[in-house]
Amino acid sequence: MKKVMMGNHAISHGATLARVQVIAAYPITPQTQVVELLSEIVADGKLKAEFIKVESEHSAMAACIGASSAGARAFTATSAQGLALMHELLHWAAGARLPIVMADINRAMAPPWTIWTDQNDSLSQRDTGWMQIYCQSNQEVLDSVIMAYKVAEKVLMPIMIVLDAFSLSHTYEIVDLPDQALVDKYLPPFDYKYKLDVKNPHTYGGLTTPDWYMEFRVKMHEAMDQALVEIKKEAGEFEKIFGRRYDTVDPYLVEDAETVLVTSGTAASTARFTVDQLRAQGKKVGNLRMRVLRPFPFADVREQLKNAKKVIVIDRNISYGYHGIWAQEVKSALYGHSKVPVFNFIAGLGGRDIFPETIADIVALVDKKKKPDQELYWVEVKR
Amino acid sequence: MKPTLPLEELMSPGHLACQGCGAGIAMRVTLKALGQDTIFTFPACCWTVIDGPFPYSCLEVPLLHMAFEATAATASGIKAAMDALGKSKTTICGWAGDGGTFDIGLQALSGAAERNDDIFYFCYDNEAYMNTGIQRSGATPYGAWTTTTPVKHFKKEAKKSIDDIVAAHKVPYQATASVAYPEDLFKKLVKAKDIRGFKFIHIISPCPPGWKARPEDTVKLARLAVQTGIYPIYEVDGGKYVQTMKTPNRKPVLDYLKLQGRFKHLKESDVADIQKMVDTRYAELEKRFSEK
Ligand SMILES: Cc1ncc(C[n+]2csc(CCOP(=O)(O)OP(=O)(O)O)c2C)c(N)n1
Ligand code: SF4
Ligand SMILES: [Mg+2]
Numbered sequence: 001m002k003k004v005m006m007g008n009h010a011i012s013h014g015a016t017l018a019r020v021q022v023i024a025a026y027p028i029t030p031q032t033q034v035v036e037l038l039s040e041i042v043a044d045g046k047l048k049a050e051f052i053k054v055e056s057e058h059s060a061m062a063a064c065i066g067a068s069s070a071g072a073r074a075f076t077a078t079s080a081q082g083l084a085l086m087h088e089l090l091h092w093a094a095g096a097r098l099p100i101v102m103a104d105i106n107r108a109m110a111p112p113w114t115i116w117t118d119q120n121d122s123l124s125q126r127d128t129g130w131m132q133i134y135c136q137s138n139q140e141v142l143d144s145v146i147m148a149y150k151v152a153e154k155v156l157m158p159i160m161i162v163l164d165a166f167s168l169s170h171t172y173e174i175v176d177l178p179d180q181a182l183v184d185k186y187l188p189p190f191d192y193k194y195k196l197d198v199k200n201p202h203t204y205g206g207l208t209t210p211d212w213y214m215e216f217r218v219k220m221h222e223a224m225d226q227a228l229v230e231i232k233k234e235a236g237e238f239e240k241i242f243g244r245r246y247d248t249v250d251p252y253l254v255e256d257a258e259t260v261l262v263t264s265g266t267a268a269s270t271a272r273f274t275v276d277q278l279r280a281q282g283k284k285v286g287n288l289r290m291r292v293l294r295p296f297p298f299a300d301v302r303e304q305l306k307n308a309k310k311v312i313v314i315d316r317n318i319s320y321g322y323h324g325i326w327a328q329e330v331k332s333a334l335y336g337h338s339k340v341p342v343f344n345f346i347a348g349l350g351g352r353d354i355f356p357e358t359i360a361d362i363v364a365l366v367d368k369k370k371k372p373d374q375e376l377y378w379v380e381v382k383r
Numbered sequence: 384m385k386p387t388l389p390l391e392e393l394m395s396p397g398h399l400a401c402q403g404c405g406a407g408i409a410m411r412v413t414l415k416a417l418g419q420d421t422i423f424t425f426p427a428c429c430w431t432v433i434d435g436p437f438p439y440s441c442l443e444v445p446l447l448h449m450a451f452e453a454t455a456a457t458a459s460g461i462k463a464a465m466d467a468l469g470k471s472k473t474t475i476c477g478w479a480g481d482g483g484t485f486d487i488g489l490q491a492l493s494g495a496a497e498r499n500d501d502i503f504y505f506c507y508d509n510e511a512y513m514n515t516g517i518q519r520s521g522a523t524p525y526g527a528w529t530t531t532t533p534v535k536h537f538k539k540e541a542k543k544s545i546d547d548i549v550a551a552h553k554v555p556y557q558a559t560a561s562v563a564y565p566e567d568l569f570k571k572l573v574k575a576k577d578i579r580g581f582k583f584i585h586i587i588s589p590c591p592p593g594w595k596a597r598p599e600d601t602v603k604l605a606r607l608a609v610q611t612g613i614y615p616i617y618e619v620d621g622g623k624y625v626q627t628m629k630t631p632n633r634k635p636v637l638d639y640l641k642l643q644g645r646f647k648h649l650k651e652s653d654v655a656d657i658q659k660m661v662d663t664r665y666a667e668l669e670k671r672f673s674e675k
Contacts, residue, residue, distance in 0.1 A: 050463035059456030066460025085430030203440035205448030
């Protein structure tokens, strides 16, 4: 059934279709509609779930950890300050190998106070052991929530579904709401082998000496490697049932492109619009949209960028004193495999719009350079 | 002789508690009362260690170790899952030290109490951060030495009244208990188990290394804490205060203080100050006990 809905409601519908059993969440702009709609759906009895209206994001994640440990499918959603407050427990959820799914609406970090989008909130959680999936459309948001449980429950690692504040969270698009029966066919109920069980009591997370700690970590890393296999497999499985395909990266006219713009989130849509314009002028430009941050799709990135003469990474985030974060990731994937120069542009922080002209200007600047003469370039900043 | 507690043990002897650890006794009695159909979550605290290192555990019930400040919310999450999975009969317990309860975990505790989530919240109170080496907590009493309140600057603030804080949430059931009175604790838990909603159990649990006391004095100290009126044991059932261990002839606080090295530095006048504080607090509680 086709419906017009905002990105935030696409999350709520995704969670509902995935038949989540425990929801624990705390409000923060721009995430609020996610939990408002879910609390209504649960209160109306349309979803059989327990909704814990916790007193903080920290407790939201704690409750999800408790619920998931007990064998329930757990869900939460947050943004920026809320995600940062959860930080300790993000490590905990991953270390405890719990397939929790969380939506993060990318909002820039304070101070100064802001509610608009950029990716520093989620990207600074990169090393917590959460998979991270960056979405470009409301349809992808809804579908990704459903797929997330499939992958997470297979490899027992948590997943964060990430979308831009306002340009996706509050933007209305046509979304195909899949049939519950089809979703049920795709996503079986959660059957957690390691659940807290009074008939088979075990202790989880106890004090571990240097004799064993690394063995837990290697298993987490291997689970992430396996997750990459599962994500690629599920791209096909999901497509078979629902007719839509989501892979680790999403290439657009890259095959013959001399310059490839690497973007993530909604900036990719703008980049594609610009690519079309530039192509019309005869410029060989393409776009590679990064969808999965962790597990990082090394092979796919190398493959997609193998013909490029220049790579431009537009980062809506910054690692102060270093590069944009996607640029670091892409460069490290290419190192030793390719000599293609990588130009890093920082744009759109704190929700500043990234216009087609912004991107066209970036391409024009790069056209004039053989290789980067700066570590990174700030786009359209007042000085 | 007829035993006053069930003989069944759900805590095995291979645990790592120090000799004379009150927190160990508290758990042992609690498990006797709650039985096998029980799930625990622990924050960082001495019990993280007492339970045993991976892959061992001295408990015969499921246990989820969790972060320091998250006990109550974690228990709420487990409970929600058990409800969602049709296993509502299982008793869900958060089990935390005084630091994890009075201080860093207070927010989550207040949240769960306000929501009246159907869980037990236990605080075994040894009156300091013992796991990290005896630093003061909000539960450390006036006058005590800890490693962050050294003898020259002993703790000048009174113990935070966590029981009053919880009572302000008007939870269905709360109680204080002492490891010197296991039958009293047992009775309270058996009763509370059948009460739906938030249950708060605060157990005074002497700690020989932290209190600089002799391990063989643990039970004696836990008893003196009650008999001096420093730690009256009572329950609040549906808002009604009932003193479960009457102390008509209270002993002087000195009897309790003098057995502990952590109070050794106190002058006579300090002890007199403590006696006064205890008397005031006791009178306050007595009023509540006598309310009909
Ligand atoms: C967020 C965080 N801060 C600090 C610590 C270090 N820490 C672990 S246990 C502990 C003290 C625990 O004290 P209490 O709750 O009274 O339990 P006890 O050790 O006395 O049994 C501290 C400070 C931690 N684990 N997590
Ligand atoms: S330090 Fe104190 S509370 Fe901790 S195990 Fe030893 S006796 Fe028990
Ligand atoms: Mg303590």
